[in-house]
Amino acid sequence: MSFFAVEPTQDSQQIIQSSDFWPDIDTAKLRATMRLDGTVTDERLIHSTINAVSSVNSELKEWRQQKVTEGHESLEAVPAEQINSESVYVHLYARAIYSLTRANLIERLRDYDTTGAGDSDVDALADTITNLHRDARFAIRDILGKNHSTVELI
8 A cells, every 4th residue: 555645735815816707716726626635736727727717718708798788797697597696607617617627737747756666656547637638628618508518420
């Protein structure tokens, strides 16, 4: 049996702000939700989170513009089912951001640990990366009101 000591997480909280429409992303909540330990520095987490926010916001740009045109000033104001007194859209948006952030961090693991052990660890996480990208894609498609798969006849 092996025991791996992990770095304790840092107690700092950073808020990633986007446009007024989108909710802020709390990196402490992201870190806890995605179980990111202290080996992920605040700087790396912020960088990956900003990248994820940029990507998700870009994919949802037309949807956001439509909702603003309808008179909804924020994601929270768009009519939706509520879960734990919060819009399902807010939950889905966070899921997309969190999933892409973690996928990005795992993909960059080779940069952090380029030893043979590091490469084999990343190879073992290939399914996790794929699943995280799928989770983000599903969350975005749910916001857009689209099915999770697209089928075309040839």
